[in-house]
Amino acid sequence: MAKATVNTSAEDRLILTNKNRRWDEVRGRSLVTICAIIMIAATISVTVFLAQKGLQSFTVNNINPIAYLTSTNWNPVGSGEASYGIFPFIFGSLAVTFLSALVAAPLGIGAAIFMSEISPRFGKKVLQPVIELLVGIPSVVYGFIGLVVLVPLVRDNLPGIGFSLFAGVVVLTVMILPTVTTIATDAMRSLPDSLRQGSMALGATRWQTIRKVLIPAALPSLLTAIVLGMARAFGEALAVQMVIGNSRDIPETIFDTSATLTTIVTLNIGHTTYGSIENNTLWSMGLILLVISFLFIFIVRYLSGRRKV
Amino acid sequence: MNSRITDRIATGIFYTIAAIMVALLLYLFYFILSNGVPQISWDFLTSPSSAYQAGGGIRDQLFNSFYILFITMIITVPLGVCGGVYMAEYAKPGKITNFIRTCIEMLASLPSIVVGLFGLLIFVNITGWGYTIIGGALALTIFNIPVMVRVTEDAINSVPKELKEASLALGITRWHTIKTVLLPYAFPGILTGAILASGRVFGEAAALLYTAGLSTPTLDYGNWNPLAENSPLNIFRPAETLAVHIWAVNTQGLIPDIREVANGAAAVLVIAVLVFNILARWLGSVIHKKLTASK
């Protein structure tokens, strides 16, 4: 402490040496730095291990990657020559992702506008907790309700057997709706009030203000909300798997059964022998899921870069 | 007035959307609880599940869910809090920090089935453990860490700058300031975040299917030796959780009373998540009041 001034020189007291260094600081800093390094290591090892494993079907089993991605014939264990074409599943994944985003985007952004522009009080008191609870419902529960309510409903009233691309889209729409709404609400709320007042002062109605001023101003953030919703839809496995029917062909109509990358992986990874060709092709699907989820991150980053301008 | 009519219509549509969302939640909760709660009985909660016959309970699944959650949080909370402290207090703006941020975002956005695949590869196959509780917990840790990091970072950043300066200006190191000033103040925020994250972990299934597995050995709840095969505390045993159980009975469908068991399990799951939510809010506000109270 400072009392020592009388005895020791400033150099001894104030120059950092091992004697007067605070070792708790060194230890603490090291501890948290190690945790940061663990996060980096986790990300890298997820990428490296899944990439290494996912590429085995091409490097070890000599499957042609182009044929793998574009062939519509998925017949890993059937009679005749085995064939590994995953295009139907890629198609299924893209179809459920885009269709559910198509429905959830207007609903979610609408709910966001309701909360920020139309009725902030009701929005905060009722809609906000409602959305938080919807986020909290586990995906198997969504899948289960889809299975016991939605599938019979579709079977009885619409073409097909109930299990369908359509049912998958409905379940995913409900699941990503709260995600889209939450992020879109943040985006709308962060708009400066001057925008609203300026537009209203010019005599614009509320709807004109929303459509011509607020939505364009918040557009990059609203797109971020949609992309994050799509990322969630794309990666969801169990809920979709329970209602989509999991067939190996490209659906002809939306009421046909279908499958996605996630549902095929979920169903088969436990049943196939580790190291077999079929098993390896499933790991390749896992790698595709990983790559596309990274792609979503880069899209979000690009959008948030635009937001700053 | 044309624009006035459009404005009215638009407002009407927004009200409809809001009503749809509220109705959706009410319907989901009504459905889950009205079908599920009648199934919940003491017997249902305390008897083991049955593989082929009707009348099985969810005792082991319920225990497994809480146990995996517990192990996951034991690993995640220290790692996540330290990571958050690093990001809030030690990370200097620059390329490395940016890279860590990208890593956190990537981990956060991994689909849970991909996390499950990674867990299967590392904690099941490469380590040779097979399906284990610890493998499941480590997989869950991977996508839970980013949540805890973010929660901690936000909570620390919300501590008034003046308090931090006060401590540093007294000749106290940054680390001691973190321990004695920042973390206590940020505690309610971190706790709330951790409980909300627990709700998410509790309901997770896809990452656990192929890490903790789809089965549970016969357990002897009197055996507390964590190394014993039949001890519920053994972390190197397979463990089917409640969420996984709901998926498994519906997909594999070997028992005759699928609907009853699934209804009951879904209700228990949703109630648990609901309790986590309410608990988080309540505890957070109580502790906050206690910390900032003037007496």
Next chain:
Amino acid sequence: MNYTADRPTETETEETILKKAASHKEIVLDVKDLSIFYGSKEAVKRANMGIEKNAVTALIGPSGCGKSTFIRSINRMNDLIPSSRAEGEIIYDGLNILRKDINVVALRAEIGMVFQKPNPFPKSIYNNITHALKYNGQKDKQALDQIVEESLRKAALWDEVKDRLHQSALSLSGGQQQRLCIARTLAMEPQILLLDEPASALDPVSNAKIEELILQLKEDYSIVIVTHNMSQASRVSDKTAFFFNGDIVEYDDTKKIFTNPSETKTEEYISGRFG
């Protein structure tokens, strides 16, 4: 101002100040060509200033003139701002404290700082003072009790809080909180006390108490105070530096600055023509 009641004491101390200023002019902090940058913005421009021992030095000037940046560089609080950078030297006890290898933790224990907004920890009054002491190894209960009492007395707070030392510091009034912050800094026995607008967030009565306290404390400490309040500067300080746009326009005896400044800019500011 309700300060008139204290007038006699003030003149009295003013005389002693002048006597002292004449008798010894030991420099405790020697600032040489100090420039401080935030990114590419130069907030303090090649400042030179000798801060005297056991005197009160006031830094005045309009907002954004660099006076807060200046005072925060003395105990290296500016290190907390990642984009900040300092050039030049601040010599303290024969050592340039801007050197990279300075132990800033030890430095801050010797050069204490009190901030504009009272910032007690959300702990008891007692623990606010012992917080840093315990960290520095003082574990003895009796010694701690004694230091708590001494520093509270020095900060003229003891009589008001002695019966409720274990209540939350947040239950104190703003002025009491600020004096607690001073007490907690004094408990570290610093050589220099830096006060960054310590009274600007307080009511006039508390303000007057803080000023009284500053005059008492300079017997034992060297004090640097940033203030917006010019009459405060003239009442409490021995030397005054006028900052404008990052430059020290004028640095002289307070009496001279307020009665007969050399620079027209200083005169304009003091007479309230801008700022």
